[in-house]
Amino acid sequence: MKSRLSAAVHGWLLLLPAMALLVAFTHWPAVASLVESFTSTPRPRRPSRFVGVANYEQMLADPVFWQSLVNNLRFALGTIPLAIGLALLMAVWVNDRIPGRTFARMAYFTPTILPMIAVANIWLFFYTPQYGLLEQVTAALGLPSHNWLGSRETALAAVTLVAVWKEAGFFMIFYLAALQGISPTLAEAAALEGASRWTFFRRVQFPLLMPTTLFVLINAVINAFRTVDHIIVMTRGGPDNATSLLLFYVYQVGFNFWDTSYAAALTVVLLVMLAVAALVQYGWLERRVHYR
Amino acid sequence: MHSIAVERVSKTWNGVAAVEDVSFTVEAGDLVALLGPSGCGKSTTLRLIAGLDAPTAGRIVIAGREVTGLPPARRGIAMVFQSYALFPHLSVAENILFGLKVRKVPRAERDGRLAKAAETLGLAPLLDRRPSQLSGGQQQRVALARALVAEASVCLMDEPLSNLDAQLRLEMRREIRALQQRLGMTMIYVTHDQVEAMTMADRVILMRGGRIEQNATPAELYDRPSSAFAARFVGTPPMNVVPATALAGRDWALPDAAAGGLGSLSVGVRPEAVRLDPAGLPAEIVAAEYLGADTLIETRLGGVPFVARTAGRIGMKAGETIHLAWSAGDAHWFDRASERRIA
Ligand SMILES: Nc1ncnc2c1ncn2[C@@H]1O[C@H](COP(=O)(O)OP(=O)(O)OP(=O)(O)O)[C@@H](O)[C@H]1O
Ligand SMILES: [Mg+2]
Numbered sequence: 001m002k003s004r005l006s007a008a009v010h011g012w013l014l015l016l017p018a019m020a021l022l023v024a025f026t027h028w029p030a031v032a033s034l035v036e037s038f039t040s041t042p043r044p045r046r047p048s049r050f051v052g053v054a055n056y057e058q059m060l061a062d063p064v065f066w067q068s069l070v071n072n073l074r075f076a077l078g079t080i081p082l083a084i085g086l087a088l089l090m091a092v093w094v095n096d097r098i099p100g101r102t103f104a105r106m107a108y109f110t111p112t113i114l115p116m117i118a119v120a121n122i123w124l125f126f127y128t129p130q131y132g133l134l135e136q137v138t139a140a141l142g143l144p145s146h147n148w149l150g151s152r153e154t155a156l157a158a159v160t161l162v163a164v165w166k167e168a169g170f171f172m173i174f175y176l177a178a179l180q181g182i183s184p185t186l187a188e189a190a191a192l193e194g195a196s197r198w199t200f201f202r203r204v205q206f207p208l209l210m211p212t213t214l215f216v217l218i219n220a221v222i223n224a225f226r227t228v229d230h231i232i233v234m235t236r237g238g239p240d241n242a243t244s245l246l247l248f249y250v251y252q253v254g255f256n257f258w259d260t261s262y263a264a265a266l267t268v269v270l271l272v273m274l275a276v277a278a279l280v281q282y283g284w285l286e287r288r289v290h291y292r
Numbered sequence: 293m294h295s296i297a298v299e300r301v302s303k304t305w306n307g308v309a310a311v312e313d314v315s316f317t318v319e320a321g322d323l324v325a326l327l328g329p330s331g332c333g334k335s336t337t338l339r340l341i342a343g344l345d346a347p348t349a350g351r352i353v354i355a356g357r358e359v360t361g362l363p364p365a366r367r368g369i370a371m372v373f374q375s376y377a378l379f380p381h382l383s384v385a386e387n388i389l390f391g392l393k394v395r396k397v398p399r400a401e402r403d404g405r406l407a408k409a410a411e412t413l414g415l416a417p418l419l420d421r422r423p424s425q426l427s428g429g430q431q432q433r434v435a436l437a438r439a440l441v442a443e444a445s446v447c448l449m450d451e452p453l454s455n456l457d458a459q460l461r462l463e464m465r466r467e468i469r470a471l472q473q474r475l476g477m478t479m480i481y482v483t484h485d486q487v488e489a490m491t492m493a494d495r496v497i498l499m500r501g502g503r504i505e506q507n508a509t510p511a512e513l514y515d516r517p518s519s520a521f522a523a524r525f526v527g528t529p530p531m532n533v534v535p536a537t538a539l540a541g542r543d544w545a546l547p548d549a550a551a552g553g554l555g556s557l558s559v560g561v562r563p564e565a566v567r568l569d570p571a572g573l574p575a576e577i578v579a580a581e582y583l584g585a586d587t588l589i590e591t592r593l594g595g596v597p598f599v600a601r602t603a604g605r606i607g608m609k610a611g612e613t614i615h616l617a618w619s620a621g622d623a624h625w626f627d628r629a630s631e632r633r634i635a
Contacts, residue, residue, distance in 0.1 A: 185377035188344050193391030193442070194365035203390070207381045 037265035055265035068249040076224035078160035086168040091175030112170040120233035178212040294355035301350030312502040325489035328499035370442035374450040376435040378423040385419040409437040520631040538594025565622035566600035572617030
């Protein structure tokens with residue numbers, strides 16, 4: 001009995017350092033945000049006080065919030081399928097025995113190693129009006145000049161593309177690892193049966209990759225709602241809030257307008273959305289993807 | 293019905309030869325066993341015929357058509373893999389039907405073949421399970437079923453029964469042989485179990501270190517092994533091969549071939565050909581093993597173990613001396629250095 005107790009104490013002591021950090025920097029801020037979202041922002045003459053759901057009412061009436069939400073959903077719908085599809089395609093390709101596959105793997109993975117700020121700067125150059133790379137190509141083809149980041153129609157698509165480029169290589173690594181876990185004799189058995197490359201992918205590789213796809217999907221969803229660096233570098237939410245994503249709006253409200261309570265309320269909404277997404281994916285999808 | 297011809301085929305892995313200059317033919321409708329110890333190149337030979345690996349040299353011809361450069365699917369073969377290669381996410385039924393679906397065989401036909409194969413192999417109650425929910429032997433039977441439903445004219449099997457218990461193995465052996473004969477399949481059957489090879493095959497190809505040691509019918513392989521290796525590999529317990537010098541002075545045991553001198557020869561005698569005879573060679577009993585129907589008596593001759601098989605039980609113990617004899621026709625003579633048969 002005593003040794004069991006001491007083992008438990010031992011275990012908790014081992015968990016303590018990590019737990020302390022998690023509580024201090026993750027759990028406590030989350031709870032604090034929730035509490036703060038029901039109070040007013042403290043001003044020099046007016047200390048913070050309980051205001052009930054006033055911040056949430058303000059949110060419902062805030063057109064920039066709605067715009068950011070819609071932008072974010074479109075950003076997610078753009079990045080998630082594209083990044084995952086591309087990652088799968090690249091992984092299947094560099095998994096086969098092709099000449100120079102180590103080089104191809106490395107090339108695909110490079111964007112992942114680069115910091116998002118650096119990536120954003122590279123793409124900023126691509127998109128620059130007049131002398132950017134994209135402009136030079138379109139000019140050479142005789143197409144009219146276009147300000148990709150500066151016009152409302154194309155700005156969101158432009159930043160979406162950057163995120164896809166950045167993430168696909170990262171997801172590819174997970175797919176590649178999973179593909180290498182599939183026994184090569186399965187491919188041989190399928191080849192003997194006369195299955196084409198596509199049939200083998202559709203009937204064998206893709207189903208066997210489902211657990212990986214779920215994992216990647218969850219990461220992609222989370223990333224879609226917490227990417228903010230390249231927005232800050234490339235567009236600062238503009239033009240006219242066309243590229244304002246939820247987290248960017250939280251940042252703007254909190255640190256540009258210093259309305260911390262409203263920012264806390266926005267944060268809570270973002271957290272709830274992510275939690276629901278994760279629950280749906282783990283609770284519902286997971287039961288359908290595991291074959292063992 | 294399709295014949296198979298393997299012509300001077302070699303396969304090297306990074307300079308190391310797995311199969312070296314191998315040639316043989318399999319007549320249409322025959323079952324040929326590839327027999328040999330672990331690592332002798334049986335699976336490699338099979339994979340070359342299937343087209344899963346490309347030979348370093350040589351040609352492979354199936355039904356008169358050269359297939360050396362063709363992809364596996366175009367060779368018209370079915371195969372049972374040594375590692376089964378079952379699809380882990382598909383049920384047993386889906387695994388068995390995979391190839392038929394790919395080849396768009398009509399549904400009624402598919403279901404008919406599935407039912408037949410499931411019944412033959414005792415898989416009917418398992419059809420909805422996943423491979424991970426099966427025992428090793430059950431998985432092996434699924435792999436077997438997948439190859440059989442293809443009803444290909446050429447079937448390659450890589451140790452398809454290695455994981456089954458003795459009883460089931462015996463049944464499956466008969467089942468495969470009967471099926472092969474009924475459908476007129478040409479079959480190459482890899483095994484390291486000499487009993488399996490001897491009982492099932494029309495011809496046995498014995499391999500050793502990537503080369504063919506002997507290609508013969510089971511009876512020939514037993515009666516006239518072409519080398520001491522073949523002599524020891526076939527038969528249980530294996531043939532006794534002892535230096536011929538142990539027979540010095542025993543005229544009844546010496547052939548004319550031995551006139552040149554006994555030093556360069558060894559003699560092989562199967563345990564079942566040995567009889568106890570007061571006029572024979574004296575040898576001391578090392579151990580006696582009673583098997584029920586007969587007894588194996590282990591002795592020493594010329595410094596190496598020599599086993600005799602006698603009917604029933606003998607009332608002798610280790611340390612006693614017995615006298616061994618055999619008829620001259622039962623002795624096999626090999627060159628001692630090359631191990632090749634000389635008479
Ligand atoms: N992919 C490979 N790369 C390098 N060497 C290989 C490869 N496959 C087989 N070998 C070698 O070739 C030789 C023959 O192997 P093979 O698999 O044909 O043996 P086997 O007769 O089927 O043996 P077992 O009865 O153990 O299955 C072995 O020495 C093995 O190490
Ligand atoms: Mg093998």
